[in-house]
Amino acid sequence: MGFCSRLEPIEMPRPLPPTTVTQLTPDGRGAVATLSVSGPESLELVGQFFVAASGKSSRQQGMNAISFGRWSQPNGITEDVVVVRRSDDDIEISCHGGLAAASAIIGSLESLGAKRIDSTPWIAARTYGPLEADAWIALSRAKTERVAGILLDQLRGALRRAIGKVLSLVQAGDLDTAHSHLDQLIRHGSVGLHLTTPWRVAIVGEPNVGKSSLVNRLVGFDRSIVFDRPGTTRDVLTASTAFDGWPVDLLDTAGLRDSEDDIEQEGVRRAQKARGSADLAILVLDAQLGPAQLASEHARNIPNAIIVANKQDLASGNDWPEHVVRTSAMTGEGIASLIVAIMDRLVPEPPRADDPVPWTKPQLTVLRLAFSAVEDVDLVRCQRCLQDLVASARDVSSLPSELT
Ligand SMILES: Nc1nc2c(ncn2[C@@H]2O[C@H](COP(=O)(O)OP(=O)(O)O)[C@@H](O)[C@H]2O)c(=O)[nH]1
Ligand SMILES: [Mg+2]
Incomplete structure (x- = not known):
């Protein structure tokens, strides 16, 4: 019974590395979520669910060609997807943003043995360092x-x-x-x-000078509460925007006025805290009350603030010093200059193309x-x-x- 010993060593097929699926876009942000399916069997696996609008099979799809279609799951639910074949072993799938569509697609691939991996090792394997x-x-x-x-x-x-x-x-x-x-x-x-962390700009000033109206103008849509009675903004409201491509959070604060009212006092405290944590403060004054306000306690207490004289449409002939930005939140006058003044302060020396920037x-x-x-x-x-x-x-x- 010597035949066992005479067996030639046979070439065992090496086990294939598992197919992996990775979500590349962060959870819950953006209109589109992107997944990457990697591994030698990725084309097979994707082909089980993806039905291209063109009728072509995944194998017929050209390299880097964009293919629209539906991701069709056994439970009958389908998702609109865009599939790009990046290489023989790498397929990119884009679907609706948010959690539902991406989870469904990942789940269906997992049901056929794909392994979900975190984006960190996926990225590490594809970047230089x-x-x-x-x-x-x-x-x-x-x-x-x-x-x-x-x-x-x-x-x-x-x-x-x-x-x-x-x-x-x-x-x-x-x-x-x-x-x-x-x-x-x-x-x-x-x-x-x-x-990665927007600049924080606090808008401060007496109640009713037009802080919330200015924030709305700066952001370009109605977001903070504008109300024709002093002291409405009790909370600090944050409006996220971008000036010239730089991400900025505007903090709309309660008035700086001393108040007997508890709730309003709390608002004032929060305003002071927001100002303390901000990269820049904008002190808003009512243009109608004239430059004498520059000597006020508030103006002196916030020495590095950009000073804005708002409601220019209601005030004429006031002699404001050069450094004061004149605006009207009502007409939009001076808003562009205010944005320039803000960005001159926040990014006095913008990096140029190809400049090294630690982040x-x-x-x-x-x-x-x-x-x-x-x-x-x-x-x-x-x-x-x-x-x-x-x-x-x-x-x-x-x-x-x-x-x-
Ligand atoms: N005419 C005029 N009215 C303004 C201007 N800015 C704000 N207002 C009005 O002033 C009032 C108070 O504005 P608001 O933004 O709530 O002031 P806040 O208390 O400082 O936030 C509202 O009736 C606004 O419509 C402006 O530039 N011109
Ligand atoms: Mg307000």
Whole structure:
């Protein structure tokens, strides 16, 4: 019975890695949710549910061609989807935003054995290093095109190259230039942090001067409460908007007036707190009451505020100093100048295309440490900080071609 020993070793088929499904867009935001199905069997699996409007099968679909159709589940429920075949092993599915459609699609793929994975490892496997992976995640949440453009530059390596440049300057002993490059990076960082967290601008002033009306004008639609009686805004209302592509939250606060009324006092307290946490305050005055208000306690208490004289349509001939922005929330006069004044304060030095911009607190902390190390002429410490920041980059050849 020696036949067992005579068996040739047979070539076992290697088990295929499982097909994975990953949601690339954040939960619950945006009109569209995007999923990625990866793995050698992804085409098979998607083909079980996807019915293209064109009638073509998934295999017939050209690479990177966009295919509309329906995702048809065994329970009879269908979803509108757009399917793009990115490679033999990578299929992108876009469906309605929110949770329901994406969950249904993920569920149907899971029922055939696909494994759901978090987007972090998915992104890590497709980006050059941790800096770029962070940029990708931030990019998926970008609220404006301008923000997306800056993050895309970082995804393409702007920050990594800038840090590499500083490292080579340090190695060459050119500390002055390294110092000024780091200084510039840190200054861009103060803008970068707000790519993912909007600037906060508090609108403050006496009741009835037109704060809520100004917020509505600035945002472009009616959002905060405007009421013809002093003291209406008790809560601090936040209106999210963007000026020139920069994300800004406007905080509409209660009046600054001292009040006997408990509820109104609470509003005033909240207003003060909002002002304290804001990046910039706008003090609104009633133009009808004239420039004498500039000497008021409020005006003196908020020394860095942009001062606005509102209700210009009702006031004429008042001599306001140059730095006061004149507006009418009623007619829209001066609103454009107010936006310019706000952005001059918040982003005095906007980064240009391809500029390196750090955008997270840890990045900025490390850059500051490197900066102080250069000042201390501690080159070893400086290099260690910067190398940590760009550490564990994969081989350049793994960079997706569209990013190089
Ligand atoms: N004519 C005129 N009325 C304004 C202007 N801005 C606000 N108002 C009116 O002033 C009143 C108080 O405005 P509101 O925005 O509620 O003031 P707030 O208490 O500072 O928030 C409302 O009747 C507004 O319609 C303006 O620029 N011109
Ligand atoms: Mg108000």
